[in-house]
Amino acid sequence: MKFTRDLTCVSCGSKNLCYGYTGTTTNIFVPSGTFVVHGYRTRSYVCLDCGNIGQYIPESKLERLRQKFSSR
Numbered sequence: 001m002k003f004t005r006d007l008t009c010v011s012c013g014s015k016n017l018c019y020g021y022t023g024t025t026t027n028i029f030v031p032s033g034t035f036v037v038h039g040y041r042t043r044s045y046v047c048l049d050c051g052n053i054g055q056y057i058p059e060s061k062l063e064r065l066r067q068k069f070s071s072r
């Protein structure tokens, strides 16, 4: 998986991150609206410097989300 941006810790700005997933099906972002049938599985990271856990949506899925919103 290729990222087009560098993810940094939102708390301390470190790039020393460990990527993974948290939880199970509860961590799916579902945009409001009637045009989406599937949610978007969020990815998570834990900062190895300060322990902050963040979540984000992978760039590939984000691009699809942008296209859906721009086509409304």
Ligand SMILES: [Zn+2]
Pocket (backbone or CB within 6 Å): 009, 010, 011, 012, 013, 014, 047, 048, 049, 050, 051, 052
């Ligand atoms: Zn941090």
